[in-house]
Amino acid sequence: MSENGYTASELMAIMTAKEFKDWEVAFVGIGIPLVAGITAKKFHAPNLNIVYESGCIGPQKYRVDFNVGDSSAADGALCLTSEWRVFSDMQAGYYDVGVLGAAQVDKYGNLNTTAIFGDRDYQSPKVRLPGSGGGNDIGSNIGRVVVMLRLEPLRFVEKVDYLTTPGYLDGSPDARKKAGLQGNGPVAVVTNKALFRFDPETHEMYLDTIFPGVDVEEVKSLVGWDLKVAADLKTAPEPTPEELAAVRSADPANLIMGGAAARNSLAGLDEYIAITKKYSGIL
Amino acid sequence: MTETNCANKQMTLQEAIKKYVKDGCSLTFGGFIGRDCVAAVHEIIRQGIKDLTVIDDSKTDMMDLLVGAGAVNRWEGAYLGYGAIGLAPNIRRSVEKGIPRKIELEDWSNAGISMRFLAGSLNVPFMATRSMLGSDIMKYNRRIKLMNDPYEGEPIALVPAAHPDVAIIHVQRADAMGNAQVFGFTGNDENKARAARHTIITCEEIVPTEEIRHRGNLTLIPFYCVDAVVQVPFGCHPQSCYGYYAYDVLFCGDYHEAAKDRDKFLKWLDRYVLSARDHMDYCEKVGWERLHKLMGMERHFNRIPG
Numbered sequence: 001m002s003e004n005g006y007t008a009s010e011l012m013a014i015m016t017a018k019e020f021k022d023w024e025v026a027f028v029g030i031g032i033p034l035v036a037g038i039t040a041k042k043f044h045a046p047n048l049n050i051v052y053e054s055g056c057i058g059p060q061k062y063r064v065d066f067n068v069g070d071s072s073a074a075d076g077a078l079c080l081t082s083e084w085r086v087f088s089d090m091q092a093g094y095y096d097v098g099v100l101g102a103a104q105v106d107k108y109g110n111l112n113t114t115a116i117f118g119d120r121d122y123q124s125p126k127v128r129l130p131g132s133g134g135g136n137d138i139g140s141n142i143g144r145v146v147v148m149l150r151l152e153p154l155r156f157v158e159k160v161d162y163l164t165t166p167g168y169l170d171g172s173p174d175a176r177k178k179a180g181l182q183g184n185g186p187v188a189v190v191t192n193k194a195l196f197r198f199d200p201e202t203h204e205m206y207l208d209t210i211f212p213g214v215d216v217e218e219v220k221s222l223v224g225w226d227l228k229v230a231a232d233l234k235t236a237p238e239p240t241p242e243e244l245a246a247v248r249s250a251d252p253a254n255l256i257m258g259g260a261a262a263r264n265s266l267a268g269l270d271e272y273i274a275i276t277k278k279y280s281g282i283l
Numbered sequence: 284m285t286e287t288n289c290a291n292k293q294m295t296l297q298e299a300i301k302k303y304v305k306d307g308c309s310l311t312f313g314g315f316i317g318r319d320c321v322a323a324v325h326e327i328i329r330q331g332i333k334d335l336t337v338i339d340d341s342k343t344d345m346m347d348l349l350v351g352a353g354a355v356n357r358w359e360g361a362y363l364g365y366g367a368i369g370l371a372p373n374i375r376r377s378v379e380k381g382i383p384r385k386i387e388l389e390d391w392s393n394a395g396i397s398m399r400f401l402a403g404s405l406n407v408p409f410m411a412t413r414s415m416l417g418s419d420i421m422k423y424n425r426r427i428k429l430m431n432d433p434y435e436g437e438p439i440a441l442v443p444a445a446h447p448d449v450a451i452i453h454v455q456r457a458d459a460m461g462n463a464q465v466f467g468f469t470g471n472d473e474n475k476a477r478a479a480r481h482t483i484i485t486c487e488e489i490v491p492t493e494e495i496r497h498r499g500n501l502t503l504i505p506f507y508c509v510d511a512v513v514q515v516p517f518g519c520h521p522q523s524c525y526g527y528y529a530y531d532v533l534f535c536g537d538y539h540e541a542a543k544d545r546d547k548f549l550k551w552l553d554r555y556v557l558s559a560r561d562h563m564d565y566c567e568k569v570g571w572e573r574l575h576k577l578m579g580m581e582r583h584f585n586r587i588p589g
Contacts, residue, residue: 166418
């Protein structure tokens with residue numbers, strides 16, 4: 001918790017929530033992206049419908065989930081179907097917006113969730129990450145993609161070690177179309193310190209909005225290329241009490257945003273079940 | 284695909300694994316990090332089956348166990364991570380350090396590998412997809428072919444049909460004949476069962492065929508795909524089984540913490556898998572009270588109509 005009374009993760013979720021519009025269909029991953037989706041539903045997009053890759057369409061969340069295949073992902077769903085069907089619906093253009101996490105992003109919004117090579121290679125990398133999952137599919141097919149990752153050293157790089165999910169590829173005009181990709185590519189990169197967008201001509205990522213208390217030089221020092229800054233650089237407004245209430249109600253026991261520390265602070269299964277039931281209801 | 288249909292394909296988990304899962308064979312699993320056939324994977328490890336190829340979408344818990352036990356030679360898949368919990372410790376140790384052995388990796392996207400199971404189920408050699416184009420997934424995986432659509436000329440990716448030797452799929456209920464009914468999301472299970480050479484169904488409950496007929500829409504996998512039916516209550520723990528029991532996130536978190544250290548992982552494996560005689564013994568070790576609490580929690584949210 002910062003001195004302002006909110007955490008960087010909460011501000012990330014609130015800034016991401018603003019990217020969703022009412023009545024959109026959103027393909028969302030687990031973790032902070034889902035918290036952002038639920039926050040949007042609580043706030044300005046009550047009719048946002050969320051789709052999970054396991055095959056859950058439009059669940060009415062009663063509890064938080066830890067996996068896309070958690071039984072909670074199906075709570076009160078409008079449609080429970082197959083994985084290949086929801087990916088086919090994505091390819092056919094039914095989904096409006098996707099939210100993705102990543103370990104690395106480059107200046108054209110290409111994402112790496114497969115491996116950090118270090119001085120090694122694909123088969124024996126320094127760090128093996130989970131892989132694409134549905135990330136590549138979202139980046140290849142959905143019209144509008146929002147990326148969420150923390151602004152930390154070695155995450156914003158000139159070129160990703162492994163291009164798991166296409167952004168604007170080499171940035172050249174029509175690069176996506178020539179490759180056979182659908183959709184327009186990423187529209188925003190939301191971090192714990194700032195929000196970035198992409199130049200419509202060059203497709204290069206630039207600093208669009210800085211968060212309260214962060215300065216431009218700090219952001220530039222964490223980005224691995226000569227970062228351009230918007231002429232009309234904005235400062236994000238402090239989150240309102242209503243926004244903070246919405247984001248907290250999406251993860252009432254702080255079990256997602258709080259990570260392992262929050263889980264370890266529980267006395268045991270009984271307390272976990274009691275908390276889940278206490279906060280159950282339409283999230 | 285079963286060789287002979289009959290009224291009763293029931294057997295024990297030990298018998299089913301011994302009969303169909305052989306050293307060096309290829310496997311796929313049902314579910315989607317939820318409704319996973321964890322008990323069957325424990326039995327594969329207990330029987331010491333080796334050199335497996337796993338062809339799958341997103342199946343972290345079971346892959347992490349199998350890789351840590353040294354049973355896997357090759358993985359063709361899309362995702363090996365613990366969602367909100369973190370990265371997969373045994374996968375990392377194998378890929379980064381070759382401990383206990385190095386697995387060969389072939390990355391796909393979830394949609395890409397889904398199309399491989401669809402092609403397998405349709406008995407066609409490949410399927411076209413708009414995923415993976417322009418990415419390093421195609422650069423490192425030479426089995427994804429780029430071609431121009433012969434009708435319109437646009438670029439498209441082709442993926443080969445998957446035909447695993449065995450699919451093991453856990454469902455909520457099945458009859459002895461092998462009709463498998465699923466509640467909740469269905470993953471790629473209908474296609475995996477059809478693409479595989481043999482299919483083992485594990486289930487929470489065996490129900491009479493009359494009960495299956497009563498709700499035929501729920502039968503995801505019909506009898507003629509199925510070789511063996513095994514009743515394995517709590518067969519997904521610590522994963523969830525929609526309508527039956529909730530995800531045991533704390534047990535999973537403890538496993539994840541232990542698995543970060545090789546020695547602690549081996550102790551965990553010995554305690555819960557190798558020294559357990561069978562799945563009932565595993566349930567005993569986890570504790571029936573704990574399992575019933577998870578069942579109570581799930582049924583607070585989802586109660587399957589009887």
